[in-house]
Amino acid sequence: MSGSKHCFMVILAFSILTIAPIQDGVSQNRLTHNPGDRFATIAYSKSDGYWGYSYEFNSERKANREALDYCRNAGGRSCRVVMRVANGCGAVARTNRTSQYYAATGKRKATALSNALNKCKKNTGKQCSVIVWACTSG
Numbered sequence: 001m002s003g004s005k006h007c008f009m010v011i012l013a014f015s016i017l018t019i020a021p022i023q024d025g026v027s028q029n030r031l032t033h034n035p036g037d038r039f040a041t042i043a044y045s046k047s048d049g050y051w052g053y054s055y056e057f058n059s060e061r062k063a064n065r066e067a068l069d070y071c072r073n074a075g076g077r078s079c080r081v082v083m084r085v086a087n088g089c090g091a092v093a094r095t096n097r098t099s100q101y102y103a104a105t106g107k108r109k110a111t112a113l114s115n116a117l118n119k120c121k122k123n124t125g126k127q128c129s130v131i132v133w134a135c136t137s138g
Contacts, residue, residue: 038136039063042083042092045076046099051092052079053134060084067134089135091116093128100124101131109135 040055041063052070057063064081071079083090083103089112094101102123104115113130120128 036138037086038138040085040088040090040134040136041067041081042090042103042132042134043067043071043076043079044082044092044101044132045071045079046101047078048076049099049131050074050076050079051132052076053132055134055136060086083134085112085134085136087136087138088112089133091130091133093117093120093130095120095124095126095128098124102128109133 036058038055039057039060039062041053041057041060043052043064045051050071052067052072052074054063054066054070057066064084067081068079082101083092083105085105088105088107089109090103090105091109091112092101092103093113093116100123102116102120104112104119106112106115112135113133116130116133117128
């Protein structure tokens with residue numbers, strides 16, 4: 001093999017070896033920034049106003065169960081899941097002293113809060129407040 005061909009082959013082999021780890025690193029970084037689905041759930045007891053929430057669960061079923069348990073342990077007698085979200089945020093808003101609630105989601109906390117408040121105000125015509133929110137990291 002001539003000197004120039006040998007040099008080319010060494011450079012080519014070195015390039016392939018140095019590119020492969022970078023590609024793996026990109027893949028790993030993508031996994032680090034997107035750890036898979038994470039679930040958040042809000043449970044609410046309309047009859048008595050108690051609520052519960054969960055976040056960062058890797059299973060929707062587990063997130064639901066945790067929020068329901070939290071609500072029941074707080075004293076809720078009729079706890080139901082009213083909001084669930086994967087990889088985002090959710091919020092529940094209501095007017096003062098009413099059992100009617102309005103749940104909404106968003107990619108970020110501020111969006112979820114705003115969506116819930118706007119939904120409540122649009123439907124009631126009254127001032128509303130957020131009673132509970134939950135977000136995942138993903």
